[in-house]
Structures are given as C-alpha cells and as structure tokens.
Amino acid sequence: MEINFNQLNEILKNLKAHPFKIYPVLTPHTGYLREFKVKEGDRVSGPSGKWLEKPGTPLFVLEREKNLKVIKAKIDGIVKNLKLDLLDKFVEAEEIVLEIQHPLSQEEVISEILLSTLYIIRAPETARYILSPSLLQRIEKQGLGKVKVKKGDELLIMSFMKREVPIYFEEEGSFIIYKLYFSPFEVVPAEKPLIGLCPEKDLPYLEKIIKRIKEEWS
Amino acid sequence: MKIELHKKLTHLMETAIYIRDIKGEDFCDIQTLIEKLLEVHQNFYSYSVEELKSFIESTNQKIEFLLQKAEETLTPYEIVKIVRHPQRITLQDILENVYDNYMELGGDKEINLDPAIVCAKAMLIRKVDNELYFHQVMVIGHEKGHGEEYRQGGSAKPWGNEKALRYMKMAETEGIPIHFFIFTPGAYPIEDYPGAAQQIAKNLYYMAGLKVPTISFISEGGSGGAEAIGLTDFRLMAEKGYYSVISPEGAAAIEANLKEGRPPRELVEKCANFLKLTSYDNLKLGTIDRIVPEPPLGARKKDFDFFRRLKVELIKATDEIVLQTKSLKMFRKYVLSKQDSENFKFYVDWDLTEDEREILLENRIKKYRKISKWAVYEPKSIMKSFMEVGHNLSLKVKNEIKYKILKQGQKSFKKFLSELSSESSVILKPVSDPVKTVYNLIVGKKLKPRIGSQYIPEETTPYESPLALEDKTVSCPQGEKYGCPDLWVPDLYGEFCGVCPNCNYHFPLEYTWYLNNIFDKGSIRTFNDEISSTDPLNFAGYSEKLREAKENTGVNSALLSFEAKIGGISLIAVMLIGDFRQGTVGVAEGEKFIRAIEIAKITRRPFLALVHSTGGIRIHEGTLGVIQMPRCTIAVRDYVEAGGLYIVVYDNNSYAGPVASFLGSAPYQFALRSTRLGFAGPRVIRETTGQDVPPDYHSAENALKRGHIQGIWDRRELRKKIFTALLTMGGQNLYYR
Numbered sequence: 001m002e003i004n005f006n007q008l009n010e011i012l013k014n015l016k017a018h019p020f021k022i023y024p025v026l027t028p029h030t031g032y033l034r035e036f037k038v039k040e041g042d043r044v045s046g047p048s049g050k051w052l053e054k055p056g057t058p059l060f061v062l063e064r065e066k067n068l069k070v071i072k073a074k075i076d077g078i079v080k081n082l083k084l085d086l087l088d089k090f091v092e093a094e095e096i097v098l099e100i101q102h103p104l105s106q107e108e109v110i111s112e113i114l115l116s117t118l119y120i121i122r123a124p125e126t127a128r129y130i131l132s133p134s135l136l137q138r139i140e141k142q143g144l145g146k147v148k149v150k151k152g153d154e155l156l157i158m159s160f161m162k163r164e165v166p167i168y169f170e171e172e173g174s175f176i177i178y179k180l181y182f183s184p185f186e187v188v189p190a191e192k193p194l195i196g197l198c199p200e201k202d203l204p205y206l207e208k209i210i211k212r213i214k215e216e217w218s
Numbered sequence: 219m220k221i222e223l224h225k226k227l228t229h230l231m232e233t234a235i236y237i238r239d240i241k242g243e244d245f246c247d248i249q250t251l252i253e254k255l256l257e258v259h260q261n262f263y264s265y266s267v268e269e270l271k272s273f274i275e276s277t278n279q280k281i282e283f284l285l286q287k288a289e290e291t292l293t294p295y296e297i298v299k300i301v302r303h304p305q306r307i308t309l310q311d312i313l314e315n316v317y318d319n320y321m322e323l324g325g326d327k328e329i330n331l332d333p334a335i336v337c338a339k340a341m342l343i344r345k346v347d348n349e350l351y352f353h354q355v356m357v358i359g360h361e362k363g364h365g366e367e368y369r370q371g372g373s374a375k376p377w378g379n380e381k382a383l384r385y386m387k388m389a390e391t392e393g394i395p396i397h398f399f400i401f402t403p404g405a406y407p408i409e410d411y412p413g414a415a416q417q418i419a420k421n422l423y424y425m426a427g428l429k430v431p432t433i434s435f436i437s438e439g440g441s442g443g444a445e446a447i448g449l450t451d452f453r454l455m456a457e458k459g460y461y462s463v464i465s466p467e468g469a470a471a472i473e474a475n476l477k478e479g480r481p482p483r484e485l486v487e488k489c490a491n492f493l494k495l496t497s498y499d500n501l502k503l504g505t506i507d508r509i510v511p512e513p514p515l516g517a518r519k520k521d522f523d524f525f526r527r528l529k530v531e532l533i534k535a536t537d538e539i540v541l542q543t544k545s546l547k548m549f550r551k552y553v554l555s556k557q558d559s560e561n562f563k564f565y566v567d568w569d570l571t572e573d574e575r576e577i578l579l580e581n582r583i584k585k586y587r588k589i590s591k592w593a594v595y596e597p598k599s600i601m602k603s604f605m606e607v608g609h610n611l612s613l614k615v616k617n618e619i620k621y622k623i624l625k626q627g628q629k630s631f632k633k634f635l636s637e638l639s640s641e642s643s644v645i646l647k648p649v650s651d652p653v654k655t656v657y658n659l660i661v662g663k664k665l666k667p668r669i670g671s672q673y674i675p676e677e678t679t680p681y682e683s684p685l686a687l688e689d690k691t692v693s694c695p696q697g698e699k700y701g702c703p704d705l706w707v708p709d710l711y712g713e714f715c716g717v718c719p720n721c722n723y724h725f726p727l728e729y730t731w732y733l734n735n736i737f738d739k740g741s742i743r744t745f746n747d748e749i750s751s752t753d754p755l756n757f758a759g760y761s762e763k764l765r766e767a768k769e770n771t772g773v774n775s776a777l778l779s780f781e782a783k784i785g786g787i788s789l790i791a792v793m794l795i796g797d798f799r800q801g802t803v804g805v806a807e808g809e810k811f812i813r814a815i816e817i818a819k820i821t822r823r824p825f826l827a828l829v830h831s832t833g834g835i836r837i838h839e840g841t842l843g844v845i846q847m848p849r850c851t852i853a854v855r856d857y858v859e860a861g862g863l864y865i866v867v868y869d870n871n872s873y874a875g876p877v878a879s880f881l882g883s884a885p886y887q888f889a890l891r892s893t894r895l896g897f898a899g900p901r902v903i904r905e906t907t908g909q910d911v912p913p914d915y916h917s918a919e920n921a922l923k924r925g926h927i928q929g930i931w932d933r934r935e936l937r938k939k940i941f942t943a944l945l946t947m948g949g950q951n952l953y954y955r
Binding site: 029050051053064065066067069 | 688689690691692693704706910912913
C-alpha cells in the first residue's frame with residue numbers, strides 16, 4: 001500500500017484548475033417552472049444560523065396543482081448554467097435547473113486530498129466506536145501523525161448493544177495514524193471513514209503537499 | 219468643620235446629577251450648575267469656610283427649588299427612569315432601615331440559588347405608649363442593587379421564584395405574616411425546569427390560598443415577574459414606583475411592529491403615558507390599595523424619613539388585614555384612629571386562629587373578585603340582569619340541595635350499607651338485604667348508563683372547514699426532512715384534520731373547527747357573549763383595533779365561554795381564540811373566565827380550557843390586564859379546592875401571562891403537537907438575556923420534557939382524548955371528591 005503520487009498530482013492539478021465543486025439543483029417533482037428568483041452569477045447561501053434554522057436563498061418556484069413551491073439553496077456558492085428556457089415550461093422530476101458552483105475552502109481541499117490518498121478504515125457496521133485503550137494512550141502522549149501501527153495491532157473497539165468487537169489492523173508495513181474522523185461514543189453509520197492512516201515512508205511528502213496547499217489556498 | 223461642608227457639597231452634587239439623570243440635560247440649566255459644583259468640589263481647599271458656606275447655602279436653595287419644579291413636571295417615563303436609577307432604594311436598604319432586625323435565609327450575596335430573590339426573616343418593633351412589642355415577619359422580595367453584576371437587575375429565574383415559594387410555605391407553617399417587596403423589571407424568561415411560566419403559575423396558585431396575612435410593596439412592578447410574588451391581601455405602592463403590564467420599551471416595540479432593534483424614543487415616552495403605570499393611575503384603576511408617599515423625585519438610599527414612613531405603612535397594612543378577620547368593631551376603631559406616626563395607639567396580635575384564617579381567605583377571594591370589575595362592559599337591561607341574578611341564585615340553591623344534602627345523605631347511607639354488607643356479609647346478609655331492598659324502593663334505583671363503559675360515538679356529518687374549499691395542494695413544511703408527499707387541501711383540512719399523515723405536522727386551523735369537532739353536535743350554548751372588550755385606559759389607536767377585531771371575528775372578546783357536551787358528558791368550557799387580537803387576555807376575558815368557572819363550580823361540572831392561541835396579557839389594558847392573572851388564579855383555586863376537575867389543552871402559540879397564571883395552574887395540562895408553549899417568545903428572550911434559543915425551544919416536546927404538561931395529543935383524536943381524560947381524571951361521577 002503506497003500513495004500513488006501520479007494520481008495525487010492529477011487531483012491537485014484538477015483542483016487548481018477548478019477550485020470548486022459543482023452541485024446540481026434538481027426539481028423534486030414534476031410541475032411548471034414559474035419563476036426564477038436568481039440570475040446567472042448570483043451568490044447564494046445555504047441554510048445558516050447556529051441550528052441551521054435560517055433557510056437558504058430561494059432559487060426558483062415550481063408549481064404543481066396550484067401549489068407554489070419555492071426551492072431553496074442548500075449550499076453556498078455561485079449560480080451557474082441557469083436554464084432560463086425552462087421558464088413556464090413543464091419539467092420532469094429530477095431535471096437539472098441550475099448548478100451551484102461551490103468554491104472549495106482550504107479545509108475542504110485538504111480533506112479531499114486526504115480522503116483520496118490516505119489508507120482509510122471504514123466503519124463495518126452502524127455502531128459506536130472507541131479507540132483501543134493502548135492506542136488512545138499513545139495518541140494522547142505523542143499526538144496525531146506520530147503514532148505507528150503495524151499488522152495485528154488492535155485499533156478500535158466497535159460497541160453496539162453491549163456487544164464489543166475489536167478491530168485489528170490488517171495491512172502489511174508500518175503506518176502512521178494521521179487523522180481521526182469520529183468522536184468517541186458517537187454513532188457512526190456504516191461505511192463512514194473512521195481512521196486515516198499514512199504509510200510511514202510517505203509521510204514527509206504528504207506533509208509537504210499539505211503545507212503547500214495551506215500556502216496556496218489562503 | 220470643613221469635612222462637614224465637604225459632605226454637604228458631595229450630597230448636593232449627587233442630587234444635582236440625579237436631577238440631570240432623571241430630567242435630562244436641558245432641564246433648567248442643570249448642566250451649568252453641575253459644572254460649578256464640580257469646580258468647587260475639585261478646588262475645595264482653596265476656598266475659605268465662609269465662601270463655601272454661602273455657596274452651599276445658595277446652591278441648596280437652588281436645588282430644593284429645582285427638585286420641586288422637577289416634581290411638578292414629572293412625566294411617566296421619568297418615573298420609570300427614577301425607578302431604574304442606581305440611587306433608587308432597594309430591598310437591602312429596606313431590610314436594614316425599616317426592619318429592626320433581620321437575617322437573610324438561603325443566600326449570601328452571589329452565593330445564592332438566585333441572587334435576584336432575597337428571603338429573610340425579620341423583626342419589627344412596635345411602640346405603644348413606651349411599651350415595645352415584637353413582630354416576626356417573613357420578607358421576600360427582589361434585589362437589584364448591592365451587587366448589580368450578579369443580581370440580573372432583579373429578574374427572578376424559575377428557581378428563584380421556587381425559593382420564594384418555599385419560604386412562603388415556611389411562613390405559613392409558622393403563622394407569621396409575609397411582606398413582599400417587588401423590585402423587578404420582569405421574570406427572567408428561560409424555560410429551564412419547570413419553566414418561567416409554570417413556576418409563576420405555581421406561586422400564584424399557592425399564594426391564592428396562603429393562610430397568613432400578606433402585604434406587598436411595589437416599586438418596580440414588571441408584569442409576570444411582579445405577580446409571581448404579588449398576589450397579596452394588601453398592595454402598597456411607592457409613589458414614584460411603576461406597575462405595568464410591560465416595559466414602555468416593550469410596548470413601543472409591539473406598537474411599532476418591530477422585529478429587531480430599538481423603538482424610537484418618542485414612541486417609548488408616548489407608550490409610558492398610555493400604559494397608565496404610575497402609582498396614582500394604578501390607585502384610580504383599583505389595582506393597588508394605598509400609596510406610600512415619597513420625597514420629591516423619589517426615595518434614594520439615604521432618605522431615612524421615607525423608611526420610617528414605610529415602616530408605619532407596613533405595620534398599618536398588616537394590622538388592617540389582621541383586624542378585618544377579627545372583628546369589624548376593632549377594625550373600624552383602628553381605621554378611625556388615623557394611625558400616622560411611629561407611636562402606635564394599639565397593639566394588634568398578628569397571630570390568626572383557624573377561623574380567622576378562613577375569613578382571611580374569603581376576604582382575599584372577595585377582594586380580587588372586585589378588582590377591575592368596574593371596567594367590565596356588559597350592556598343589558600335591568601330586568602335581564604335581575605333575571606340572571608335570580609337564575610344564578612336558584613341554580614345555586616338547587617345544586618346545593620342536590621349535591622350537598624341529598625347526595626351527601628345518599629352517599630353516606632350507601633357507604634354504611636356497603637361496609638356493613640362487606641365486612642360481615644355472612645352474618646348480616648339476611649338483615650341488610652331487606653333494608654337495601656326497602657332503600658332502593660324508596661330512593662328508586664335508577665339504572666344509570668355507566669359513562670365509563672360507553673364508547674364515544676363518532677360524528678356522522680363532519681364539519682367542513684372553510685380552508686378545505688380550495689382545490690389545490692400544499693407541501694408539508696417538514697416535507698424535505700421526512701419526505702412527505704404534497705397534500706390535497708380538501709383532504710388535509712377534511713379527513714386529515716389538518717395533520718400531515720406522514721410526519722404528523724399540524725397545520726394551523728381556525729377555532730370553529732375545534733368547536734365543531736370536539737363537542738357533540740348542537741350541544742354548545744354560549745353565555746356571557748355580551749361582555750365586550752373595551753378601552754379602559756384610552757390607549758391611542760386601540761379602540762379602532764378593537765372595533766376591527768370585533769367586526770372581523772363577530773365576537774366581542776377573545777374568550778368564548780360555553781356549556782357543551784362531549785360524548786354525553788356535560789361540561790363548562792372556555793376557549794381563547796387567536797383571531798381576536800392574538801387571543802390576548804384583558805378585563806373582559808378575565809371576567810368571562812371567572813364567571814364560567816363559577817358556573818362550573820355551582821353546577822358541579824368539569825371545566826375545560828381550550829387555548830386556540832394566546833399571546834399573553836393585552837398590553838392596551840395595562841395593569842387592569844395584569845390583575846386578571848391573580849384574579850383568575852384565585853377563581854381556579856377556589857374551583858379546584860371545591861373538588862372540580864380542571865383540564866387545559868394548549869394549541870398554537872400559548873405564551874406569557876395566561877400560561878403563567880390561570881392556565882398554568884391547572885393540575886392537568888395537555889398540548890397538541892403544534893403547540894409552542896412558554897413564557898416569552900424568542901425575540902424577547904434574545905433581547906433580555908442576549909442569547910439565541912434553538913428553534914424547538916418552545917415545542918410541546920420540550921414542555922413535556924421539563925414537566926410543564928402532562929401529555930402531547932394528536933389533533934385527530936382530540937375529541938376521544940378529552941373524553942377519556944374526563945372519564946379517567948374525573949372518575950365515574952366526573953367530580954372527584
């Protein structure tokens with residue numbers, strides 16, 4: 001297991017060329033598209049507030065059986081590819097009406113890079129996870145990015161309904177624990193990332209890349 | 219010599235600054251006077267004694283004159299400023315200067331359950347012809363000074379009010395009078411256990427039945443917070459105090475329809491005028507009993523004359539309340555003696571016997587029943603009112619005979635028989651059986667249909683909401699979260715009772731839906747419809763708003779009172795309707811509530827309060843509205859103590875005053891899923907506490923979690939739920955004692 005540097009460079013190049021993610025806005029159901037509330041290039045914002053209680057910017061109005069439904073933005077960004085020709089036309093469900101170009105922030109880029117390069121241990125089941133006590137002790141002492149693990153080490157304890165199952169590390173070679181994606185005793189849905197590990201010899205290069213991103217994406 | 223003069227000068231300067239704070243900088247050139255005083259104060263030692271003396275003399279005269287002049291032109295808003303001024307007397311000053319000895323209980327400055335409420339056991343010494351008598355009293359009040367940083371301006375949190383309640387109970391056990399001191403801008407609007415509104419309601423309910431004389435002194439009476447310790451036998455008020463339903467700023471924010479930010483200054487002053495919050499206005503309205511005179515521009519921390527005066531007034535008020543329970547002759551003699559100085563002519567023992575305590579409670583009920591009655595507008599002919607009085611009287615007599623004499627006799631005889639037959643059935647059966655047969659023959663054993671075993675009949679022709687007439691669909695607001703399908707309006711407001719079948723979201727419905735769907739068809743008979751909301755304070759613009767509301771809704775007040783049946787069970791009910799001025803409560807609503815609950819008491823029927831929506835106490839009726847809180851709570855207590863079954867069902871917005879009194883004091887409170895229940899809305903909470911609250915802060919779930927309500931109901935089964943509640947809570951005869 002090694003980091004594929006070519007692939008990493010490719011990703012970086014892509015991200016630099018398009019430093020944003022595109023979120024298409026689809027119609028939730030059929031109906032007539034009655035009104036656009038935004039123009040091409042408008043800046044829209046997703047739900048905000050401490051509890052996300054303030055709804056996002058209204059995008060367009062969809063009418064079905066005299067029910068005018070205002071579709072709102074779910075993410076911050078800039079309106080692109082607005083299909084003005086759909087106005088007052090009948091649209092099918094799941095038709096793309098516009099796209100929101102969401103500019104990626106430094107953290108989002110780093111997490112994207114990490115997710116694609118690190119060796120990720122994912123949750124096998126929906127359950128609570130805690131770090132194994134010995135590992136937790138070492139991480140507390142040395143900090144993330146320093147603790148080495150090898151094959152056969154106990155990493156995690158999966159706990160659900162009083163049933164506790166240990167999870168062991170199964171990859172050959174020496175790895176460094178780089179990132180934790182969960183907090184103790186939080187219920188993690190299946191297939192969500194738990195731990196990100198980096199091969200020991202690739203660590204300096206990865207750190208260099210992250211440093212570069214931090215400098216470039218200010 | 220010079221030190222004395224320095225002291226005097228400092229005092230003059232403080233007074234001058236005080237005048238400026240109250241009257242503003244433009245008042246009679248006060249600023250130049252202050253500058254001059256400051257100048258002399260700074261270069262004090264460069265002046266000779268003679269110079270200083272003459273300066274102080276002349277300034278003193280000037281300031282006296284200014285005080286007098288300021289007093290003459292005092293506006294209500296300036297009174298509010300006096301009350302809020304840091305130099306204003308606080309409870310600590312009163313405890314130190316009015317009472318001869320005191321000890322604070324359960325609190326030491328900031329080490330306190332709630333520093334905004336101070337409870338103390340205090341001693342009052344009465345001098346009668348060179349003889350000293352000692353009185354023990356419990357003192358409970360708000361404290362806003364002497365450590366302003368942790369007192370929250372005298373706003374009591376729910377547990378602060380709970381503390382007050384605890385010491386009230388203690389005083390009741392010991393049989394000593396309680397003196398309450400109200401210095402609060404309002405209660406602290408947080409909904410931690412058991413909720414601000416619920417705790418105030420608990421306090422009010424308990425105070426309605428406190429078996430010791432209670433006296434309150436109001437300096438800053440801010441609505442619900444003031445009422446939490448304000449239901450008393452005698453209400454004193456400081457001459458320069460204010461007692462109001464809402465702060466002038468709050469009223470201005472509502473009047474200007476502001477969502478955020480500060481209302482304009484002129485509007486605030488205007489609202490202070492309209493709210494009739496001064497002591498003389500309140501005396502005229504009848505919401506207080508007596509005014510304690512204050513020096514010009516209000517009593518400050520060093521006005522010892524005022525404290526002496528207050529002591530006399532407190533003793534006098536307690537005496538009068540105690541004597542009213544003892545004998546009329548003594549009371550008359552006491553009042554005639556025109557007690558006015560510190561040397562008392564009488565000694566009055568403040569201990570009450572069991573009988574006197576009962577009289578005390580009766581007097582309290584009568585007193586609050588009378589308050590604000592003059593403001594009730596009820597157009598009807600003399601003949602009709604005469605008939606009504608006769609009708610009520612005959613109803614009372616009939617029910618007294620039916621329930622007290624006949625039922626009681628029957629009950630005890632039945633009990634005797636059943637005991638006899640069950641305990642010694644074997645031996646006595648031959649004896650008891652013939653007696654039973656004869657008894658049944660005489661009384662007539664009616665085969666009464668047992669209500670408990672009956673199931674509730676479904677309505678055959680359901681009521682159609684006017685909302686259901688539109689041919690369109692609407693989306694459920696929670697649709698995105700739960701994936702609810704769009705709902706066709708005739709379905710939603712017809713069959714689904716305005717509830718999303720997927721996620722149980724309750725759409726708002728008009729109040730007539732409840733009237734038609736909960737109660738048996740054609741069983742509703744409203745009464746007291748002619749009692750109508752009026753404008754007793756001449757609040758600018760309110761008359762038009764009222765007329766508009768009456769025209770739009772076709773009712774005269776926000777409260778409907780009626781008798782009705784649910785599944786054959788006859789009951790008295792009231793309903794606060796949100797269409798009429800957001801269901802706010804004023805004089806008319808309070809009076810109708812009391813009359814309805816009285817009829818329920820006389821006819822011995824269960825009492826149901828439905829809240830379609832209520833926004834609190836109507837601010838346009840000022841303290842006349844606030845006083846409905848204790849008034850109605852006393853009526854509730856009277857009814858519940860007599861054995862009545864009182865159930866409250868909330869819906870939509872149920873906030874503030876009514877929830878913190880006559881609704882919140884119900885033993886059984888339920889809420890529909892769509893209820894938002896609490897003391898103050900999110901805007902008020904943000905403005906007073908500076909904190910944002912989560913969107914579900916007032917939800918029914920949270921009200922259930924903190925123990926305010928007894929259960930959450932679904933609107934689709936409301937009729938069935940009320941029917942079951944009546945049977946289970948009320949028991950077989952629906953009247954549980």
